Amino acid sequence: MTPIELEIGMGRAHFLFERAAVQPNHQIIGIEYKARWVEQALRKQQREQIYNITPLHGHAWEIVPQLFKPDCLSLIILNFPDPWWKKRHKKRRVLNEPFLNLLVSLLRPGGQFFFQSDVLELFEVYQVLLESKLTKLPCDKNPLGAKSHREKKCEEAGLPIYRTLLYK
Numbered sequence: 001m002t003p004i005e006l007e008i009g010m011g012r013a014h015f016l017f018e019r020a021a022v023q024p025n026h027q028i029i030g031i032e033y034k035a036r037w038v039e040q041a042l043r044k045q046q047r048e049q050i051y052n053i054t055p056l057h058g059h060a061w062e063i064v065p066q067l068f069k070p071d072c073l074s075l076i077i078l079n080f081p082d083p084w085w086k087k088r089h090k091k092r093r094v095l096n097e098p099f100l101n102l103l104v105s106l107l108r109p110g111g112q113f114f115f116q117s118d119v120l121e122l123f124e125v126y127q128v129l130l131e132s133k134l135t136k137l138p139c140d141k142n143p144l145g146a147k148s149h150r151e152k153k154c155e156e157a158g159l160p161i162y163r164t165l166l167y168k
């Protein structure tokens, strides 16, 4: 069966395209609620005839419950997810306990969850949440062979990036 991967908040979709190139036999789905990034990704996909990605427009909380069956995802990726890292914006953060419960139920046993951020405060909150549901693996660098736009910008600027890799 084709491994299915899900990137939540794909932004400019750099990760999605690079991951598609390193894992040509995987199907990689990206969800993004800014329409222009999705339209841009769809145009690039058509131009370059890339068949193993599916960029989707919408809110992850609405799309994910409709799209997947339990135990069907091999990898979930959350790259630099939120501009909403301040405490007063907590309600807008993409990862909360109910949504993570759903995501964990969609991961197949052994499936992995990769999360990275340059915002330490947010990273620490999400790390505690993730480690309460999943088992941590060693991870000092991005192991996925693909980089997001924000990741490249942080590296260019010499900013620290906090990462965690876990499995079900």
Ligand SMILES: C[S@@+](CC[C@H](N)C(=O)[O-])C[C@H]1O[C@@H](n2cnc3c(N)ncnc32)[C@H](O)[C@@H]1O
Pocket: 008, 009, 010, 011, 012, 031, 032, 033, 034, 058, 059, 060, 061, 078, 079, 080, 081, 082, 083, 094, 148, 149, 150, 151
């Ligand atoms: C800081 S940007 C990072 C984009 C990309 N992941 C990267 O690393 O370059 C976060 C992205 O997540 C998207 N986003 C945040 N919450 C979302 C949600 N609930 N559903 C879909 N997209 C979301 C935002 O629109 C934005 O494009």
